[in-house]
Amino acid sequence: MRVLITGGSGFVGQRLCQRLDEAGHRLLVVSRDPEAVKTRLPGGADIRRSVLDFVDTPPEAIVNLAGESIAAKRWSDDQKKRLIDSRVNITRDLVMLCEQLKASGSRVPKVMVSGSAMGYYGDQEEREVSEETSPHDEFAHRLCKRWEDAAREVADFGTRVALLRIGLVLDAGGGSLEKMLPPFKLGLGGRFGTGKQFMPWIHREDLVRAILFLLDNEELEGPFNGSAPRPVTNAEFTRTLAKQLRRPAIFPVPAIVLETALGEMSRLLLTGADMRPQRLQEAGFQFQFETLEAALADILG
Ligand SMILES: NC(=O)c1ccc[n+]([C@@H]2O[C@H](COP(=O)([O-])OP(=O)(O)OC[C@H]3O[C@@H](n4cnc5c(N)ncnc54)[C@H](OP(=O)(O)O)[C@@H]3O)[C@@H](O)[C@H]2O)c1
Structure with a gap:
């Protein structure tokens, strides 16, 4: 089928495009710079600058991943606006695409x-978090809520919508792990603050499989937690990563240092949620990497 992907050039999107291509799907990718991202995508991908450029090539499915990196810069008011706009605006374009397709009598994407x-959940301390847990109101929650609310609007045109609340995506060659590895390899790693905050994580390969699962299963809609069934605290993550690398991790970073250096963005490192993939598991999704040990062993060899 024809699948339109926003953010297809990113860390998750590239692997997703590869897997979709291998499965024989046709790729329609939206990128701000089609020429620059061509080499990161499978040969046959049709890459265009805007969602609405695809009105003449109606997709049967959409995967919406585009957005300014959440950890790129301190969260000034301008940066917060950029984080929201970069997600909400392209999502609104997707709604508009569905509207235009419907108005012209073309087929609207199925999913x-x-x-x-x-x-989305904000800081949940030690509470176990399912898709039903009430969120804590803070910037990260408001950002995700606006992104999800914008996405839900495509349902007005008959498209099934699944919202994937993604945990920390782990794999080689990008994402958070790439940033964490250098200090840990030097034996300079350590927990952040008390280390008690939860870090739900997911192997990139499982995340891509979860996206394909949600595309395929016609009865699945609404929010799904996209993280492995066995989340860990920051202290456990630190210990497991250090053990895998056979290095000590004895340099904790005090909360005050992170708060001073990163401002409000330090909440990404100092708070968390014990998020469980309840709905994916109820739907029968099988994770290939259930434990952090197994995921890191696969990634770091
Ligand atoms: N990786 C994680 O650990 C993680 C965890 C939770 C949630 N997520 C979410 O999942 C999505 C995919 O993650 P990822 O790690 O693959 O992200 P990524 O590598 O940062 O890629 C996101 C893509 O979004 C586009 N983009 C970046 N800045 C943009 C802007 N200002 N305006 C419009 N488009 C912009 C880029 O595509 P072009 O340059 O081609 O336009 C980029 O390739 C993201 O929205 C992220 O917030 C990721």
């Missing part, structure tokens, strides 16, 4: 899997 994040 849209739209990105969201564990940040």
